[in-house]
Amino acid sequence: MAEEGGEKTEEATSQRREEFRKRGQVAQSREIATFLLLLGSALTFWATGKMLLHHATDLFENFFSNYIVTAARSGDYSAAALFAVKKGALIIGPLLGMALVVGVSSTLLQVGFVYNEEALQLKLERLNPINGLKRIFSLRAVVDGLKSLLKLILITSIVYFIVKNEVKHISVLVEYNMSQFLSYFGMIAFKLLGAATLFMGVLAVLDYGYQRWELEKEMKMSKQEVKEENKNREGDPLIKARIRRVQREMANKRMMTEVPKADVIVTNPTHIAVALKYQAGMAAPVLIAKGADLIAEKIKKIAKENNIPVIENKPLARAIFKTLKIGQLIPRELFKTVAEVLAYVYRLKKKKRNA
Numbered sequence: 001m002a003e004e005g006g007e008k009t010e011e012a013t014s015q016r017r018e019e020f021r022k023r024g025q026v027a028q029s030r031e032i033a034t035f036l037l038l039l040g041s042a043l044t045f046w047a048t049g050k051m052l053l054h055h056a057t058d059l060f061e062n063f064f065s066n067y068i069v070t071a072a073r074s075g076d077y078s079a080a081a082l083f084a085v086k087k088g089a090l091i092i093g094p095l096l097g098m099a100l101v102v103g104v105s106s107t108l109l110q111v112g113f114v115y116n117e118e119a120l121q122l123k124l125e126r127l128n129p130i131n132g133l134k135r136i137f138s139l140r141a142v143v144d145g146l147k148s149l150l151k152l153i154l155i156t157s158i159v160y161f162i163v164k165n166e167v168k169h170i171s172v173l174v175e176y177n178m179s180q181f182l183s184y185f186g187m188i189a190f191k192l193l194g195a196a197t198l199f200m201g202v203l204a205v206l207d208y209g210y211q212r213w214e215l216e217k218e219m220k221m222s223k224q225e226v227k228e229e230n231k232n233r234e235g236d237p238l239i240k241a242r243i244r245r246v247q248r249e250m251a252n253k254r255m256m257t258e259v260p261k262a263d264v265i266v267t268n269p270t271h272i273a274v275a276l277k278y279q280a281g282m283a284a285p286v287l288i289a290k291g292a293d294l295i296a297e298k299i300k301k302i303a304k305e306n307n308i309p310v311i312e313n314k315p316l317a318r319a320i321f322k323t324l325k326i327g328q329l330i331p332r333e334l335f336k337t338v339a340e341v342l343a344y345v346y347r348l349k350k351k352k353r354n355a
Helices: 014-022 030-074 078-111 129-136 139-175 178-219 223-234 237-261 294-305 314-323 332-354
Strands: 008-010 264-267 272-277 286-292 310-312
Touching: 008 223, 014 178, 030 078, 030 178, 139 178, 237 272, 237 286, 237 294, 264 294, 264 314, 264 332, 272 294, 272 314, 272 332, 286 294, 286 314, 294 310, 310 332, 314 332
Parallel strands: 264 310
Antiparallel strands: 264 272, 272 286
8 A cells, every 4th residue: 555655734634533533633612612601600600699699698698597597496407507508509500500511412413412432442552651742742732722811811810900990899808798799799700700800701712713724734635645546435446437437348259159149240341230130029129249340350250150131321320339339229310220231131031042
């Protein structure tokens, strides 16, 4: 098999893309999942904010007053624990459900359903420390490191500026009741989520574009690889030519076995020969064999061995050879001429029988 060397300048074919996909090598950005998670959290806060505030207020006000006091007096903390778990589930439940939906949908949106058999196979080269070091110091590792550093710096900056702007309100927090206090911190959390979501959205678009570019670069093929793939898909031209040649030879052999059944052979006279057959009840004479040059000579030779008349008629022989296929009936426009030839042949046969 030819080497898959050479400069990779050709775009990936659909077959190569499918091979990469089966191996799980698809364009996928973790930043998109992070962005969708933040966006889902922000929308969940916005849609269920009042409900979350109600349950959080109820948790703090009742748990630390009624339930804890009652439990301390009776020594039974089961009711307090059950109340805290129930309220905690009502507060955290929507966020966990949203996170589960986003986690699954973000992967499906990017790559769809991919069953990667290779990822499930045990390969010893994955345990090779040299390969591990190559991955650590690869271009992708460098890019991932820069992205993480960029995210840390920018998100820290976002938190700093939003919190700095809210510092002036700290002095009045002592005057807030529990509901107002939780509502205020919920508002700050929503601001932080909104700003982080906007930043992650921009980063996700840039990162996905980079992942696509890197994958396209990795999938590029050399001219030799494209040639080999086409050969494997369409078959070796030499083998295909040999198959066609064998098929022609077999067709010619089958055709030659029909020549002895012919009533007449019409020739060019040297280059073309066609064999015609007619029986009572047939709509028209039928072409059972034809050929040029060497095949024509074989047809005439078989005809001579079987005492089949050979008639020279250049226009008729050429017309039948060019327009008809084996097994086709003589068309209406040629029927008169063929009928005259057959009538002449039948007269010859009658004279031989009477002689």
